[in-house]
Amino acid sequence: MNLDLVLRAKVEEAVSSLFHQQTDNLQLQPTNQEFEGSHTVVCFPLTKLSKKSPEETARILGEYLQQHAGIVSKYNVVKGFLNLVVEDKAWVDVFKSIYGNKNYGHLPANGLEIMVEYSSPNTNKPLHLGHLRNNFLGYSVAEIFKANGYKVHKVQIINDRGIHICKSMAAWKLFGNGETPETSGIKGDHLVGKYYVAFDRAYKEQIADLTDKGISQEEAEKQAPIMQMAVDMLRKWEQHDPETTQLWKTMNSWVYSGFNATYKRMGVDFEKLYYESDTYLLGKEEVLRGVERGVFFKKPDGSVWVDLTSDGLDQKVLLRADGTSVYMTQDIGTAILRFRDFPKITGQIYTVGNEQEYHFKVLFLILSKLGYDWAKKCYHLSYGMVDLPSGKMKSREGTVVDADDLMNEMVEEAEKQTRELGKLEGVSETDAVKLFDMIGLGALKFFLLKVDPKKRMLFDPNESIQLQGFTGPFIQYTHARIRAIIRKAESIDISVNVADLQLLTSLESAERDVLKVLSLFENKIRDAAKEYSPSVIANYAFDLAKQYNQFYQSIPIFNEEDTSKLKFRIALSEAVAGTLKRAMLLLGITVPEKM
């Protein structure tokens, strides 16, 4: 039973019966804590129908609902706000449907399929904090869509070719002395990253040398021998030069094994990987066909453009004068390829930073100009940058927070705090290690997901490592606490089934408050998908845990004499634990039985 829908229908019925007109924007919202009731009708917009003051309108409506609705036991009016008190029996019914549904909150399959792209790293350096936000976000949004009844395909495109990897290759050739992950003991992605940094250092030195000789900065950047070497390698790679290709393959394979370890740790996965080396030539034919159909045009030098000025944007190049592709071209090709690979998908979600907002706006516009209807269902899941207290992260200046390092630090901190709190009595060493992982990563994921993705956010290493308050571990802790109650109930042979709840007639306010929050889960899952925002779920999980802790503190469960009340409280606790667990899973966070 969905109380929102039931009440909405009742109020609409009351309005049409009292005022003989339909209302199309009925505003039903949760009642503020400070007033009695759970649902509030905002009556200002209804005064047009009632031809009465807001207070009078609310009063008439409240009176009618109390008489006829069946589930409204009381009401009160504050200004133009009608606060409705739903009778406890209805709340118990709500709870019965929640408790009876082991998968409460998740919506039934809707037959739709979508694709979520996320992660999409370059292969010249290890993953950093920004990638963590991307990965957690993409994974979570995929889970949220699954919970909304979609079939979801998670993919990523790996930027495995281009000048960036050639830079690492050049530096490795010059300074590497054949170093490999095996000989050095360095994780593959970090090893390749080390040579990317080495490239940059040598490059800067060479530029300085050249400018000292009186060459202009711009010219020096071009002439620096190490840069020419990288450019040359890129050219050789494009010509399939065997030696270059071999080195490229080898170094990429180091990176992949490093990435795979990191992905495993992060708990994210992909159904299919796309490689830019396979897709970077795509889209060219599509663009040429667009020229024939007059969607695009050619300039005298032979380059191909799209004119978006009528859409408030600029002109954009799609093929260079020499016929080669640009980034946009291959994205057009890749998008089309994916709809061929997964013919049933209706749309795509691209998890990419907000610095590419313009790019995606243009991409979707071009696709729809080419006549692809699904372009309307493509969404750029754009997220803000993660700032450090010292400012922006810059790989070259060494101000990046490395993903592997950060995960390790978080887990270490979790271990430290767990030991300090003396929580490890009777816990085996392997279970303890699992627990530290769960807590440390839970804290990190929650920290990055609790903020609205669109917003730029600040990562303060000291604060982020906190495990109290509005954090993942707070919710994990609440779950573990409830599990202790369930274990106790089992140990003294108390079991609950839905029929036991029938006997319950009244609720304590602390119980009703928990139930109120509990009943919102389904709507939150819907909202989270509508807004592409895991933060909706994170905030909800926190609210629920907080509300439950208040109940936990104010009512000692096992002191209760009345069996039906005792059973209800156990069942309520169980339902909260299940909901917290499922909510956290939507964020990619697991919860422990004990902590």
Place this chain on the structure above:
RNA sequence: GGUUCCGUAGCUCAACUGGAUAGAGCAACUGCCUUCUAAGCAGUAGGUUUCGAGUUCGACUCUCGACGGAAUCACCA
């Protein structure tokens, strides 16, 4: 310079898309472990929502202007 986004407590973030006295966490200060886990709970303090106009029953939310910040405006990816 054009376009887009942002500015809320000392700090980090909310605010159901125009609704009630703007809420949480951290940090500070008070209390609460002999009863289901104190990674918790209860409380105190902290706000002219950057500033100024406007729209209306009602504005953090919409409009205009100012100030401050970010991204983007590549034949880079």
